[in-house]
Amino acid sequence: MIEINELTKRYEDGVLALDHVSYKVEPGEIFCLLGANGAGKTTTINILLDFIPPTSGSATINGHDCNKFPLEAKKYVSYVSENVQLYGMFTARQNLAFFAELAGKKGLKKKDYDNVMRIVGLPERALRMRLKHYSKGMRQKLGIAIALLKDPPAILMDEPTSGLDPTSAKEFLDQLRRLRERGKAILITTHDIFRAKMIADRVGIMKQGRLVAIRKRQDFKHADLEEIYMHEMEAAETVS
Amino acid sequence: MIRQIVRKEILENVLSLRFILSLLLTIALFAASGFVFLSRYAKQSQDYWKKTNDNLSALREQSSQLYRLAFYQQKAFRKPKPLTFCVEGFEKSLPNCFIFNVFTTELPAIEGRGNFTLPHFSDIDWVFIISLILSFVALAFTYDSICGEKEQGTLCLVLAGTIPRYKVLLGKYLAAMFTLGMPLLAGLLVSLVIVVSSKEIVISPGDWLRILTIVFWSFLYLSVFVLLGLFVSSRTAHSANSMVILLLAWVGLVILLPSSGKIISGVSSKNLTRADLERRLDETSRRVWDNHEKFGKNAASMSTDPKSPINNPPARARLVTAVTEATNQARNDHHNQLLAQTLTGRNFTSLSPTVIYQRASEVIAGTGISHCVNLYQQIKPYQTDLKEYIRSNDAEDSNSLHLIYDEEGCARHWTTISHKAVDFDTVPKFQERDLALGQSLKLAIWDIGLLVLFNLVFFTASFVSFLRYDVR
Numbered sequence: 225m226i227e228i229n230e231l232t233k234r235y236e237d238g239v240l241a242l243d244h245v246s247y248k249v250e251p252g253e254i255f256c257l258l259g260a261n262g263a264g265k266t267t268t269i270n271i272l273l274d275f276i277p278p279t280s281g282s283a284t285i286n287g288h289d290c291n292k293f294p295l296e297a298k299k300y301v302s303y304v305s306e307n308v309q310l311y312g313m314f315t316a317r318q319n320l321a322f323f324a325e326l327a328g329k330k331g332l333k334k335k336d337y338d339n340v341m342r343i344v345g346l347p348e349r350a351l352r353m354r355l356k357h358y359s360k361g362m363r364q365k366l367g368i369a370i371a372l373l374k375d376p377p378a379i380l381m382d383e384p385t386s387g388l389d390p391t392s393a394k395e396f397l398d399q400l401r402r403l404r405e406r407g408k409a410i411l412i413t414t415h416d417i418f419r420a421k422m423i424a425d426r427v428g429i430m431k432q433g434r435l436v437a438i439r440k441r442q443d444f445k446h447a448d449l450e451e452i453y454m455h456e457m458e459a460a461e462t463v464s
Numbered sequence: 465m466i467r468q469i470v471r472k473e474i475l476e477n478v479l480s481l482r483f484i485l486s487l488l489l490t491i492a493l494f495a496a497s498g499f500v501f502l503s504r505y506a507k508q509s510q511d512y513w514k515k516t517n518d519n520l521s522a523l524r525e526q527s528s529q530l531y532r533l534a535f536y537q538q539k540a541f542r543k544p545k546p547l548t549f550c551v552e553g554f555e556k557s558l559p560n561c562f563i564f565n566v567f568t569t570e571l572p573a574i575e576g577r578g579n580f581t582l583p584h585f586s587d588i589d590w591v592f593i594i595s596l597i598l599s600f601v602a603l604a605f606t607y608d609s610i611c612g613e614k615e616q617g618t619l620c621l622v623l624a625g626t627i628p629r630y631k632v633l634l635g636k637y638l639a640a641m642f643t644l645g646m647p648l649l650a651g652l653l654v655s656l657v658i659v660v661s662s663k664e665i666v667i668s669p670g671d672w673l674r675i676l677t678i679v680f681w682s683f684l685y686l687s688v689f690v691l692l693g694l695f696v697s698s699r700t701a702h703s704a705n706s707m708v709i710l711l712l713a714w715v716g717l718v719i720l721l722p723s724s725g726k727i728i729s730g731v732s733s734k735n736l737t738r739a740d741l742e743r744r745l746d747e748t749s750r751r752v753w754d755n756h757e758k759f760g761k762n763a764a765s766m767s768t769d770p771k772s773p774i775n776n777p778p779a780r781a782r783l784v785t786a787v788t789e790a791t792n793q794a795r796n797d798h799h800n801q802l803l804a805q806t807l808t809g810r811n812f813t814s815l816s817p818t819v820i821y822q823r824a825s826e827v828i829a830g831t832g833i834s835h836c837v838n839l840y841q842q843i844k845p846y847q848t849d850l851k852e853y854i855r856s857n858d859a860e861d862s863n864s865l866h867l868i869y870d871e872e873g874c875a876r877h878w879t880t881i882s883h884k885a886v887d888f889d890t891v892p893k894f895q896e897r898d899l900a901l902g903q904s905l906k907l908a909i910w911d912i913g914l915l916v917l918f919n920l921v922f923f924t925a926s927f928v929s930f931l932r933y934d935v936r
Binding site: 270273275276295298299301302303305307308309310311312313314318322323325326327328367370374380 | 465468469472475476479480616617618620621622623624625626627628934935936
């Protein structure tokens with residue numbers, strides 16, 4: 225569903241953010257990209273969303289090149305950012321309606337909104353609340369609700385659990401599991417090794433723009449993912 | 465998809481404090497402009513009709529002797545235009561009186577102004593409110609349109625969807641124009657209701673067309689500032705920076721550039737005074753008088769005794785006519801130089817959309833400098849008509865020498881022009897004619913073209929800029 229092929233990005237100031245990175249995220253899979261700040265995780269997402277062009281290589285969603293046919297590619301993907309920011313003066317319902325209509329979902333009824341609110345664990349009355357009264361956790365859930373309303377086969381999440389309290393984070397992971405069960409291909413960038421271990425089917429470890437390792441769930445299910453991560457980082461350091 | 469963006473933007477704008485404030489301010493200003501106009505217009509109309517009737521009464525007295533009609537210094541006054549509530553066009557600092565007889569026209573003058581210090585206050589008319597206040601409101605609605613959404617984090621989310629960037633930009637533009645249109649139309653409506661309901665003023669169907677044209681151009685003008693706001697917003701990462709840049713641009717375009725016209729006019733050519741004109745007229749007439757021999761024997765001599773042998777009326781007529789033609793030419797040159805000096809300043813200030821909009825609106829409303837020039841130009845054909853009338857009546861008088869030239873003493877003593885009375889009803893009277901809308905549009909076409917050009921430039925700039933905008 226999501227395919228990254230020899231993707232390279234060098235910024236105008238010469239910084240190499242991505243260095244020939246390749247991987248795939250299949251339907252019904254959660255792929256977590258782990259790495260320190262500046263490792264190139266968010267750059268990958270920015271290329272997938274056509275916010276920046278790649279220097280070389282390609283990124284495709286459902287077979288559509290994100291750089292050459294961005295609008296076609298973005299039909300099949302939703303995006304949940306690190307800090308979901310919506311229109312504070314609008315109610316949750318107005319925000320949902322706006323983004324759903326932008327995604328081509330017209331004629332949604334109250335029950336559709338109630339349904340996604342229930343799925344993401346927000347009370348029904350929250351639909352009528354202005355977003356400026358929402359907590360970060362609630363906004364994050366509403367971000368997922370927007371993604372659900374669009375109902376695309378792929379979802380990109382950039383540090384989605386950052387800043388969430390433990391309860392909200394747990395609810396969030398439950399939500400991800402349900403999305404996986406519905407066959408969504410989910411690419412998550414995160415620092416949070418603990419939660420990556422809980423949710424990921426595969427993890428990719430990035431360092432200074434390179435994908436230094438990909439580990440399957442069976443590799444870290446009973447092991448310490450942090451140890452694997454540190455080990456891979458040190459190995460990459462030695463190689464470089 | 466554009467519809468969703470437009471709806472969202474309008475809702476966001478309408479819910480903001482800046483919208484409420486601009487709506488209230490605009491309505492209050494337009495209402496004030498309506499009341500100020502009514503109080504001024506009633507007095508101006510009264511003055512105008514009094515002076516015009518006085519002039520006609522005096523002209524009636526002159527019709528008791530034909531020759532006096534030719535030498536009577538008529539006064540034409542600038543008619544107060546009903547559309548000055550749209551654009552006053554600095555009329556109170558422009559000449560309001562045009563003095564002329566059959567042979568010459570004096571330079572336009574200012575007459576009967578009660579308090580000569582009053583013109584220093586700007587008038588609150590539509591164009592003032594729109595060009596100054598609403599242009600600023602346009603920037604207030606757009607300065608954070610793009611960079612503000614980036615700061616807020618919503619732009620990423622919008623552009624992560626399948627909407628093309630140009631549609632986002634177009635949606636924002638249309639929404640800003642629509643939001644701006646609300647206070648504008650509300651204000652215009654309030655002003656029109658005040659003006660129309662007063663019954664002091666009758667707005668003709670032609671005037672309504674002119675008002676519609678000005679409203680359309682007001683949107684075109686505000687569109688420049690909306691696009692400028694979008695452009696700067698799409699060139700900056702922070703709304704605070706965008707606001708500062710736009711504030712500077714607004715001061716430059718709306719305040720500094722229009723004010724620089726006078727400086728540029730002063731620098732481009734010498735300021736001509738009435739003394740310069742007097743000197744020029746003296747020199748010109750002296751030059752012709754010095755060559756009086758070529759006009760015939762005794763052309764320069766004159767006796768009040770019609771039978772005196774030194775009199776040579778035909779030679780005298782040729783000489784004085786030559787002097788009149790030369791001094792008229794000098795006066796015209798002086799007038800044209802004054803206009804050219806003003807035009808230099810005005811052309812330079814065409815870099816400001818505010819000046820262009822103001823100028824185009826003045827032409828359509830028939831106010832401002834174009835009003836003065838139009839009135840001045842109407843005097844010449846009237847002089848020709850009156851001269852023709854005098855000539856045809858004079859031809860019927862066998863006592864007249866039938867020499868129609870600019871020397872009242874000769875006309876009185878020698879009867880160069882008939883002394884018979886004429887029927888006043890048949891005497892041509894000067895009446896100011898308004899330019900037809902088509903003619904006004906023709907005069908304003910370049911200014912409108914420039915406004916359209918401003919729109920195109922800023923639209924292209926904001927479009928290109930937003931396509932390259934780093935939304936991260």
